[in-house]
Amino acid sequence: MPRSASWHTPLCLAPPALRPWLTERGSLTARLVAHYPAFSVRVCAQGPAVPHDDEVRAIALARSSQHVETREVLLMSNDTPLVFAHSVLQHRALRSGFRPIGRLGNASLGSFLFATPTIRRSPLAWRRIDARHPLWRKAAQHVAALPARLWARRSLFFAGHDRLLVTEVFLPPFFAAAPAADAAP
Numbered sequence: 001m002p003r004s005a006s007w008h009t010p011l012c013l014a015p016p017a018l019r020p021w022l023t024e025r026g027s028l029t030a031r032l033v034a035h036y037p038a039f040s041v042r043v044c045a046q047g048p049a050v051p052h053d054d055e056v057r058a059i060a061l062a063r064s065s066q067h068v069e070t071r072e073v074l075l076m077s078n079d080t081p082l083v084f085a086h087s088v089l090q091h092r093a094l095r096s097g098f099r100p101i102g103r104l105g106n107a108s109l110g111s112f113l114f115a116t117p118t119i120r121r122s123p124l125a126w127r128r129i130d131a132r133h134p135l136w137r138k139a140a141q142h143v144a145a146l147p148a149r150l151w152a153r154r155s156l157f158f159a160g161h162d163r164l165l166v167t168e169v170f171l172p173p174f175f176a177a178a179p180a181a182d183a184a185p
């Protein structure tokens, strides 16, 4: 089975308290800000990289060896990492539809995406990832004692013909006591 086919884990397998987070179609940043104190974005990496196997087709790359631009951040509450977010796009998209990403710094990507009415979003897809997946291993570089399996979601954002693939990995605070949809933890 191609790796790309595995982003189809049924949502009914997710812990009920996590589902509202996995299905949020508005800004995840805005939802986190509303539920957690002292929210911030910590940039872990930004720049050219080799795409993961399961990203190549999604962002319509001609070759898997082609370099892409990536941005990796931790979405934090005080010193606690909540979400590891990994975004990938073709270099040409950084020069056109997604140009502001190059100068975001510690501002949230969501603050640009959801303030730009011409940007459209694909349906969300979900999967559980473990140490075999590069995003689990990348998250583990920043977060100690990760559970063996983590829930992740991803979707594409479109600016004209340009595509941005955003994947969000939910970290231990969501498994210890996942906050309810309408209440602070």
Ligand SMILES: C=C(O[C@@H]1C=C(C(=O)O)C=C[C@H]1O)C(=O)O
Pocket (backbone or CB within 6 Å): 026, 027, 028, 029, 030, 041, 071, 072, 073, 075, 083, 085, 086, 087, 107, 108, 109, 110, 111, 113, 166, 168
């Ligand atoms: C896509 C959003 O932006 C969030 C912020 C990100 C960033 O700053 O790099 C990355 C992914 C998201 O978790 C969002 O808020 O929904």
